[in-house]
Amino acid sequence: MEFQFAMPSAVRFGPRVASSTGDVVAGMGGSKVLFIYDAGVEAAGLTEGVRQSLEDQGLEVFDYNGVLANPPDTIVEETAAWAKQAGVDSLVALGGGSSIDCAKAINILLTNPAPITQYDGLGLVYAPTLPLVALPTTAGTASEVTSFTIITDTVRKKKMVIGGPHVGADMALLDPELTVGLPPDITASTGMDALTHAIEAYVSKGAMVPTDINALKAIELIAQYIKRATEDGTDREARENMLLGSMLAGFAFNSAVLGLVHSIAHPLSVHCGLPHGVANACVLPYVMAYNAPAVPERMRGIARALGIDVTGQSQKESAQAAVDLVSRLRRDLAIPSLSALGVRQDHFDRVADDALQEISTLFNPKQPTKEDVMSILKQAL
Numbered sequence: 001m002e003f004q005f006a007m008p009s010a011v012r013f014g015p016r017v018a019s020s021t022g023d024v025v026a027g028m029g030g031s032k033v034l035f036i037y038d039a040g041v042e043a044a045g046l047t048e049g050v051r052q053s054l055e056d057q058g059l060e061v062f063d064y065n066g067v068l069a070n071p072p073d074t075i076v077e078e079t080a081a082w083a084k085q086a087g088v089d090s091l092v093a094l095g096g097g098s099s100i101d102c103a104k105a106i107n108i109l110l111t112n113p114a115p116i117t118q119y120d121g122l123g124l125v126y127a128p129t130l131p132l133v134a135l136p137t138t139a140g141t142a143s144e145v146t147s148f149t150i151i152t153d154t155v156r157k158k159k160m161v162i163g164g165p166h167v168g169a170d171m172a173l174l175d176p177e178l179t180v181g182l183p184p185d186i187t188a189s190t191g192m193d194a195l196t197h198a199i200e201a202y203v204s205k206g207a208m209v210p211t212d213i214n215a216l217k218a219i220e221l222i223a224q225y226i227k228r229a230t231e232d233g234t235d236r237e238a239r240e241n242m243l244l245g246s247m248l249a250g251f252a253f254n255s256a257v258l259g260l261v262h263s264i265a266h267p268l269s270v271h272c273g274l275p276h277g278v279a280n281a282c283v284l285p286y287v288m289a290y291n292a293p294a295v296p297e298r299m300r301g302i303a304r305a306l307g308i309d310v311t312g313q314s315q316k317e318s319a320q321a322a323v324d325l326v327s328r329l330r331r332d333l334a335i336p337s338l339s340a341l342g343v344r345q346d347h348f349d350r351v352a353d354d355a356l357q358e359i360s361t362l363f364n365p366k367q368p369t370k371e372d373v374m375s376i377l378k379q380a381l
């Protein structure tokens, strides 16, 4: 047996851990903090408590509230330039994957030369970065615990996957209270993103015992709690377990990497404007069905973790039951199909070409042809 497993971020988990942000940053030697979030997180009233905890420690706070979904390289470059001028020595990211990814990419440019596009790939960031504390407000991407940042290259029209040492946050503060006000549609789609991470990591060519354990537990928790968290946002038990499930999925895919669902979802976001979790949810069941013959035993493991009683079922039957359950889940959570989201057949050619170039495709258990990807897209329409 041989593997390499990493968890780049220390973790503090629990209700109200967000109030320790100032303490954590001060403990890392920070004094001038770049505080990064987006307009939605600000409108949800989540920034005040964190800012207060920074100010209570006498830290100087520089706000950046301009994060955009599927963050473009342009805002990363602009913000890094002024943050450098301001002399910030630490960063705090509060929000979903967009805010945390933005902070990670800005952090890269504070100690490594621009442009950010030169770091597209794994292991290309060479200089150590500044202390970064990440507080997720969605239970989805797990960006707070991974060494990846996903930034849109606006010239090449591509979601870059920048990964490796120096990219991850130093400390993740996972406070389920921050997710209580997340609207139902975003709870559902970000939760499906987390489920996709766990399923893709489990069938990945890069899977290993430590990623398997995290992936299976993540599937179990998300399958059990995603509907409850979506139906009643104030269900604390559901919120806490969704955040835990998302984090464990992050521990899994950080080392096992992902697969064809993410490879298709990235160009769908770039060319058709779909939110990341929605794009994943739309194609997940069809990619599972496509992969199933290559990983029958793994599909049975997924079925079990989803809560299906596989006793007496053939491998094929339990794989089909897992696909059906995930398909039903998307519909029950009211996540629309691709056509309802404005995706058209004439987008498919470009999306399929780009999907084949994605890094995650190399880790998919079955190597797809362009026709395979086109067929998956047609089914998801």
Ligand SMILES: NC(=O)c1ccc[n+]([C@@H]2O[C@H](COP(=O)([O-])OP(=O)(O)OC[C@H]3O[C@@H](n4cnc5c(N)ncnc54)[C@H](O)[C@@H]3O)[C@@H](O)[C@H]2O)c1
Pocket (backbone or CB within 6 Å): 038, 039, 040, 041, 044, 046, 068, 069, 070, 071, 095, 096, 097, 098, 099, 101, 137, 138, 140, 141, 142, 143, 146, 147, 148, 149, 150, 178, 179, 180, 181, 182, 183, 186, 190, 193, 276, 277
């Ligand atoms: N770095 C990684 O490892 C990794 C993994 C998967 C996905 N991603 C990336 O993460 C991005 C998606 O992140 P996301 O799905 O978390 O969405 P997001 O960060 O774009 O947030 C979605 C929306 O939800 C709002 N929001 C977030 N938390 C809220 C809260 N608690 N209350 C009210 N509104 C809230 C935001 O303001 C925003 O409008 C994509 O760009 C994706 O590619 C990164």
Ligand SMILES: [Zn+2]
Pocket (backbone or CB within 6 Å): 141, 193, 194, 196, 197, 262, 276, 280
């Ligand atoms: Zn994802």
